[in-house]
Amino acid sequence: MIVTLRNSLSAHAENIFIESLKHLQAQYLRKKLYGKDLILIFNSDTQAIAKALSDNPSVERIDYSGKQYRLASSAWKPERTVIDIKGVKIGAGDVVTIAGPCSVESEEQIFSIAKMLSELGVQFIRGGAYKPRTSPYSFQGLGREGLRLIKSAADAYNLRVVTEIIDSSMIDEISEYADILQVGSRNMQNFFFLKQLGKVNKPILLKRGMYARIDEWLMAAEYILSEGNEEVILCERGIRTFDTSVRNTFDLAAIPLIHKLSHLPILADPSHGTGDRSLVPQMGLASVAAGADGVIVEVHPDPSRALSDGAQSLYPEQFREMYSGMKRVGEAIGRKVV
Amino acid sequence: MIVTLRNSLSAHAENIFIESLKHLQAQYLRKKLYGKDLILIFNSDTQAIAKALSDNPSVERIDYSGKQYRLASSAWKPERTVIDIKGVKIGAGDVVTIAGPCSVESEEQIFSIAKMLSELGVQFIRGGAYKPRTSPYSFQGLGREGLRLIKSAADAYNLRVVTEIIDSSMIDEISEYADILQVGSRNMQNFFFLKQLGKVNKPILLKRGMYARIDEWLMAAEYILSEGNEEVILCERGIRTFDTSVRNTFDLAAIPLIHKLSHLPILADPSHGTGDRSLVPQMGLASVAAGADGVIVEVHPDPSRALSDGAQSLYPEQFREMYSGMKRVGEAIGRKVV
Amino acid sequence: MIVTLRNSLSAHAENIFIESLKHLQAQYLRKKLYGKDLILIFNSDTQAIAKALSDNPSVERIDYSGKQYRLASSAWKPERTVIDIKGVKIGAGDVVTIAGPCSVESEEQIFSIAKMLSELGVQFIRGGAYKPRTSPYSFQGLGREGLRLIKSAADAYNLRVVTEIIDSSMIDEISEYADILQVGSRNMQNFFFLKQLGKVNKPILLKRGMYARIDEWLMAAEYILSEGNEEVILCERGIRTFDTSVRNTFDLAAIPLIHKLSHLPILADPSHGTGDRSLVPQMGLASVAAGADGVIVEVHPDPSRALSDGAQSLYPEQFREMYSGMKRVGEAIGRKVV
């Protein structure tokens, strides 16, 4: 429930109102000025409180929103959200590129990729240290050592780090090494976790659940936003459908659809989106043409030896060629690819 | 079953072989020279015949293909199929544009669209006269009058006609008016119908079934090819998934995937692919970037009054802008959009 | 568009009304007394006509129904439709069993099955003569010879014949041999074909499209009903989902859902529903428990040698055991399995 107070409310009236909530035993989650609106966010629909508040002269509007996202909507905030990460802006017009291996595997591997990215002018490196794997017997990542390695490589080559977080207990650890915390597809509706991420002071890259409708995805973002973290970046990474010709079905139309419904920036991930490196370059170009605010892609010095996602990782040479094509398509639609 | 005879076979040896089939009571469907290979296509896997043929010295190879397409594969024919329609080539490098209303509704409507297309340099007009509708009470098309109108408009403005055929009994009628016969998504596995279309001397535009895997789609094409019609154009038009945010999920990765698996040209239909005109322009651009051999799109003089598919039809002004964007994206990837 | 005339209308007033339609150039498809309602069914939504009729004092109600089924709904006809096939009633309470091979393959095969069915007291035999196969190189059925064989076996053992029809051109041929004409999953939205079947004087078994929502399925039934054939039997046969563990996902909840929405009888097909004979017996029992009006199942004298669908065909012994279990479950819910 979101309660919007009247614009004209004096500080005194506001205090009286806040006091009155105590009598109702109503604890609001967050008080915030959104443009000219002062809003109070309650974490659950307490109908008794809503009833009591509905007659309060200080209250302008109550949004129950039980089945809808509010803070994530473009109706709520018409201007686009821009997220600044050490001087690089996501959502401001330029198309950012984020590249790197699925998993951090060794110092040699991650430094080799970091060097290539730096030479090309790419500003973000990705790589997993904690890997959510379908089988308990698959490689689960290097853990903290992986975080240390990707951070060293990023520092050496002036890159920003994107890495996955898989449990709330890791928030401090991952935040020490990463510039953007990535939430994977299988955690998109892990609501307890999302609430913790709403209290973190780092941007969250929220991948779409492979089974999530667009409204469910935006409500997952709403969980983070409603706890106070406004820096949410969405990422389309393919959905699960009947067609097993490819690993996932890349729902590229989600890019313009999110731009219509929400103010949040959205990236495209053609690597998971297709699961097949022979399809990634064309879909990388198509992602730019569809209007994505960024492209996140897997590249590995030697995909055939990758410990995870080898089939969808680009060879360095493929990446260079795709990146150059993305720049040309960006120009064709008036956007700079960085 | 496809039987390939030895290259070195003399005409005499070939005749003897053909005669021997009579003793086996084996009727082949088609005999054809594919490059240097002389092949015989049998419509069903008669195991007894296969056994008898397997020892025949004239036979080089027997492909059972029970679960695979053969004639549609790039393994069978490495060079890309090019289809010439009154001087415009599909599959030869240029990206063709096919535009027009969902249904032909009136002389004024179809001539107005034809005029606009002609002025822009578009070479194909589309429009349905027989409409497959989910409800029996929805508008079912103008029938032969619709065919007459679209043909008149096309002739007046030097355009080629693409229109849908929904039953074998209409083959002669539709062929009289159309340059390309379109098979809709719901008929993609109407095998009896596909066989009839395999005997027609017109190119067939085979839309992907909304529920069809890539291999099933190529096997549907195989039905047409195996009856002798080699001019099949595929068209990705969105698949049905759990996500109801849009009408269909536009599976754009099917474009590079088909180019990898098959020699047949493939178009993209962002109108049905999304079902929402606000998403069509970006997906039109993305279709070109993904490497489509053409884009087929719905445009209507007044979408709000369209008798079918109004929500996904572009306004003429939107179409002009998208077409111009498609040309720029085409240049960025080295292809001319016509 | 369905126009319902006032109950009180005299024959004279009715004639005047019908005459008036000529002035509007409005041809109705069918005139029929439904209970006390006299209705006129028009095949398309001609808005001009609707407008003219809306003020006509003889008209009680106009249903546009562009997105809904009408004649197939339980709102339209609260009592359940019962279909009598040579003395066996479908939809009247008893649960009918229809069994037999996927394809008719030989005289020996079909007579062997017919004998077993007859001994058990089963009243219907199934078997395909014209097979819609994904690949053009798979066995396509014995054609008319298959029809002849199944009819002979049925006549010899006093069974009723259910067989598939795949094109309108076969209506006369199939009707000569079959008691129920089956429309396969891939033809469920072949609307031209459905209209032809609406003019046939045989019950139609309409299998659910593997991609069809419940409302689309009922609208497919509506195509047949609106042309005058009221004997439609629905059949749930599994839908296509992301899960490839089984051939199809058997949507058994469709049974009570159809009973809620429609008056038409509905069968369950656990063979196609699962695609795996080891799962068929339990799902056959579950079909009865869920309230199906009948169960259609594949059984073959030697499934390992079947020319089609071997993996999902029961061994005769398995069928006997399942049939006996179905009878016990039927008793538990107060229905007789025949």
Place this chain on the structure above:
Amino acid sequence: MIVTLRNSLSAHAENIFIESLKHLQAQYLRKKLYGKDLILIFNSDTQAIAKALSDNPSVERIDYSGKQYRLASSAWKPERTVIDIKGVKIGAGDVVTIAGPCSVESEEQIFSIAKMLSELGVQFIRGGAYKPRTSPYSFQGLGREGLRLIKSAADAYNLRVVTEIIDSSMIDEISEYADILQVGSRNMQNFFFLKQLGKVNKPILLKRGMYARIDEWLMAAEYILSEGNEEVILCERGIRTFDTSVRNTFDLAAIPLIHKLSHLPILADPSHGTGDRSLVPQMGLASVAAGADGVIVEVHPDPSRALSDGAQSLYPEQFREMYSGMKRVGEAIGRKVV
């Protein structure tokens, strides 16, 4: 990686082997006697270790299992797993019933349901205290107070408690009140969480992810089993498909399929499976007929006022009738419903 040591290995040889692992810096996760096999479970595929072990004479077999479940398979353990919960056995033949409201809402509500269940002879009560909700503004559950209430009601009426756990940080809290810890559909692939649950001394009810294939579900179970908790109960609760006629598609064929692939007991949840109370009773009966080891169902004293899942909750009277029908169907297949 699972390493099986030779049966004939002496205690001494075993000790030498275990010591040798230290030199390889290989830490095994768990050592366990499975029947006659002594196995060592390693949490990840360390290829170097596998290589070293492959020549060790004490090793009989190494299972890499990167893409397969092992401990959950019926190949690994042919006899069925039976889980005893305060004297009631799940998986031993009887069909258990678990019923109660979606959320614990008040003392009155939960005691009223507990009383009814007790009078009928039902042994398990369900009810959520921590609710994973799609929207952050929906009712999120009563938390610890809810746990306290359901435990009191269960104690008063001699019932066992099943309730959902949504984060590892709650393990101690929930374990204090619950007899079975339920993992919801959206957490089925929250692997970090699953590992923690593998160390818990309580049975885990693992609901199927709405997007999970059968093999992925069994691999999720494998995460728990491989950490040492062998008491995993699976629960089919519907999957997400294209069909929006119902909330989920109830994949009842998963019941016999799991029984074929695994030794773990499996329940059916017709409430989430359909999302519509008018379909639940028939699907409850069908669940028993399909061979489920138990049925879990939502029932509420006044569904129209439920704070969550009202549409799929049964009225008490409906539940009574369904329960009695389930007993009759159970008898028909030779199983007792408790």
